[in-house]
Amino acid sequence: xxxxxxxxxxPVHNGANYLGEAIESALRQRHAETEIxxxxxxxxxxxETFAIASAFGDRIRYLHQSQSGVAVAxxxxxxxxxxxxxxxxxxxxxxxxxxxxxxxxxxxxxNRDDVCLFSDLSWIDxxxxxxxxxxxxxxxxxxxxxxxxxxxxxxxxxxxxxRELLLRVGGFDARYPHTQDYRMWWRLAREANFVHVPxxxxxxxxxPDQGSHRSVALAENSAFWDDVxxxxxxxEAALVDGSRERFLRRTGEFLRYxxxxxxxxxRADQMARTSAAETSVSVVIDVGSDAVAARRAIxxxxxxxxxxxxxxxVGDHAILEALGPDGACTRRLRPTPERRxxxxxxxxxxxxxxxxxxxxxSPDLFVPEKIAAQVARMSxxxxxxxxxxxxxxxxxxxxxxxxxxxxxxxxxxxxxxISTVMIQRVLFLSGLLFMNDDAPLASSWIExxxxxxxxxxxxxxxxxxxxxxxxxxxxxxTWLRASAEYRHHTAPLHRLEMRLAGSLPSRRSGEGAxxxxxxxxxxxxxxxxxxx
Amino acid sequence: MPLHDLLQRLRIALTGSPPEDEAASVPMVPAxxxxxxxxxxxDAQRQLAVTEAEYNTTRTLLIETQRRLAVADxxxxxxGSSNRTAARAIRQFLQDREQLVAERxxxxxxxxxxxxxxxxxxxxxQRTMILNDQLLSTLRDHEDARQHLEEENQRLRRRLTExxxxxxxxxxxxxxxxxx
Numbered sequence: 001x002x003x004x005x006x007x008x009x010x011p012v013h014n015g016a017n018y019l020g021e022a023i024e025s026a027l028r029q030r031h032a033e034t035e036i037x038x039x040x041x042x043x044x045x046x047x048e049t050f051a052i053a054s055a056f057g058d059r060i061r062y063l064h065q066s067q068s069g070v071a072v073a074x075x076x077x078x079x080x081x082x083x084x085x086x087x088x089x090x091x092x093x094x095x096x097x098x099x100x101x102x103x104x105x106x107x108x109x110x111n112r113d114d115v116c117l118f119s120d121l122s123w124i125d126x127x128x129x130x131x132x133x134x135x136x137x138x139x140x141x142x143x144x145x146x147x148x149x150x151x152x153x154x155x156x157x158x159x160x161x162x163r164e165l166l167l168r169v170g171g172f173d174a175r176y177p178h179t180q181d182y183r184m185w186w187r188l189a190r191e192a193n194f195v196h197v198p199x200x201x202x203x204x205x206x207x208p209d210q211g212s213h214r215s216v217a218l219a220e221n222s223a224f225w226d227d228v229x230x231x232x233x234x235x236e237a238a239l240v241d242g243s244r245e246r247f248l249r250r251t252g253e254f255l256r257y258x259x260x261x262x263x264x265x266x267r268a269d270q271m272a273r274t275s276a277a278e279t280s281v282s283v284v285i286d287v288g289s290d291a292v293a294a295r296r297a298i299x300x301x302x303x304x305x306x307x308x309x310x311x312x313x314v315g316d317h318a319i320l321e322a323l324g325p326d327g328a329c330t331r332r333l334r335p336t337p338e339r340r341x342x343x344x345x346x347x348x349x350x351x352x353x354x355x356x357x358x359x360x361x362s363p364d365l366f367v368p369e370k371i372a373a374q375v376a377r378m379s380x381x382x383x384x385x386x387x388x389x390x391x392x393x394x395x396x397x398x399x400x401x402x403x404x405x406x407x408x409x410x411x412x413x414x415x416x417x418i419s420t421v422m423i424q425r426v427l428f429l430s431g432l433l434f435m436n437d438d439a440p441l442a443s444s445w446i447e448x449x450x451x452x453x454x455x456x457x458x459x460x461x462x463x464x465x466x467x468x469x470x471x472x473x474x475x476x477x478t479w480l481r482a483s484a485e486y487r488h489h490t491a492p493l494h495r496l497e498m499r500l501a502g503s504l505p506s507r508r509s510g511e512g513a514x515x516x517x518x519x520x521x522x523x524x525x526x527x528x529x530x531x532x
Numbered sequence: 533m534p535l536h537d538l539l540q541r542l543r544i545a546l547t548g549s550p551p552e553d554e555a556a557s558v559p560m561v562p563a564x565x566x567x568x569x570x571x572x573x574x575d576a577q578r579q580l581a582v583t584e585a586e587y588n589t590t591r592t593l594l595i596e597t598q599r600r601l602a603v604a605d606x607x608x609x610x611x612g613s614s615n616r617t618a619a620r621a622i623r624q625f626l627q628d629r630e631q632l633v634a635e636r637x638x639x640x641x642x643x644x645x646x647x648x649x650x651x652x653x654x655x656x657x658q659r660t661m662i663l664n665d666q667l668l669s670t671l672r673d674h675e676d677a678r679q680h681l682e683e684e685n686q687r688l689r690r691r692l693t694e695x696x697x698x699x700x701x702x703x704x705x706x707x708x709x710x711x712x
Contacts (some may be wrong), residue, residue, distance in 0.1 A: 102641060109645040112652065142647045145655040193655045195648035199640055235665055239658050324685070332676065353670060429661040 004108070005033040006100050007083030007163065011073035013041040016048035020203065021128070022091050023056055031100035036060040037077045042067025062515040070182035071172035078163060078171055080193040086163040092205045099201035102507055103160040106197060116161035116188050118154050119197040131198055141196045143157020146240050148196060149189040158202045165192055165378035174525070178217035179224040186228065214239040214286050218260055225255060225264045231273060234279060234355045238426040246278065248272035276379035281308040281371055282354030286344050286361045287315035291322040293363035300365040302328035306372035341441065342434035349428050357423050363465050364419035370461035374422045377457060384427040384456035385448045388420040390462040403456025407449040411480060412492030414442040417467045420462045438473040443479050446486065473500050
């Protein structure tokens, strides 16, 4: 069979009630190159299922096996299929006539061998009457491809993919007769690409004889979601929901209200409550040129109410040697002759292992509750980037009110200080930070703000001796003017020019916010200072 | 009395040879006969009038019916034409609908392709990030191992230097003692 050939596998066990209708719906597919394989999984209904299948003669292929479960039946179909593409139809469901044709067109156009299509569906009752539809938000799924799996939105009978992909990920796991499909989608979500087709291409029947209602199936389903909670890494969770805590809360909510897994929902909620405390934190410290000041900076980190898992000391070899490899926190030394701060910070990031990474430039200091407060807020709100207000020269500087969707305002009003910044590791891996050694630090904050929400914490969490933002205003303007992406934002650039020219006052507390700058002090999603 | 008989009697009465009136040269009809025939005549005239009225009524009805039939025929002709128009319109509508459905499907397919490609790009990026993280973890382990080895080397070098120095000092002391 050719490249457009499709095998529709129909596994069945004692399915005489609806098998005929299912086969007819498969035969009605408009797509020409379609083969239908019925795998009889040891039906013992006095030959009724066999009789139904036989009535279709050579229009279908009929395979029989001793009762081994749906996974084995699907694997049998996979092994015997002659189509390049593979789809699966439950014996009690129906395909819409255009299902295969539409999905083949999309797969051909996308032209990737690691794509698995799935679609919307309608629900039908035992008599075949349509009771409702499941329609998913294609835009949301396009921006967050793994969400479809983690929300249990993938119905296996809507899929179409290459047979080779399913075999490559190991086929359906026969150890799990009731969740073999979910486990397959889990593997595919990690190793391939799920693409949503916004059409109801399947009619999924709800009826009391369904296997999925039985208690054994429910127990296996619970075990599956237990595994998902345990085996989804902090990084994967952050990719889906912004943080592990938000991932666990959303999963708990889904399990509680849209599945029968109450026990696992409770467990997810419990895990969410402790996840912030359990995540790992690194602090990258640029030790500067003064070992004494560096010791004070390190001491402020080691005195944290929530001590980090490690500190990465970056800087001159002699200074690092003077500071030594031992301390209250695990130290990793990264000596470098590099003078440019972005390069040093990047070196520190490469060496860090923490899920959350904070930055400290000697001689700046952290207040004792900085790490605990900032991690808790970021975890609760699923933010990948945060900064805070700080104290400098005895005064509080309220830069922490600058938060939310701050692009493009940030181009003209960037007061984010490096020693107040904390990121999630996922942000570093996205390649937005410190990619240009000669660019001002603010360029990294702008790149982040253009793509993510910024969390601002209003309480001063750092003591900063010499703020960077003011020093960087002129190089920032030069960088912005040279940037093809940002130079057309004339209004904020003009504001920056005016600020440089001294027309606008600096942003300090006590001087009021009415400085003519249209800085958006938006409250990020999730509310103000109250942690979730 | 039936009209026919009446007319017959009237004809006999009219064509008989009645005695003529010498003064008027009008055939003389006996008075009774005359009265009877007058009565017949009146009756006949009355019936004729009735018949004529009925005839006129019937004729009017016929004309009206013919007119109505003509109108009905016209209406049927109009309806027939409208039906054909309607049937054409319905056929056209169904064709247009089929075309729109096909176009909608094509648009949905194109949209799915565009959105799908974006989704694939994001998924690819996420997988790359996860792989990079694993790679970085390996690199960090190697770097830590390398640093550890370097520190160990330095420590050993220091110990060797110290031992060499102490051996040299012992040798000097021995020579001095021997010299003394």
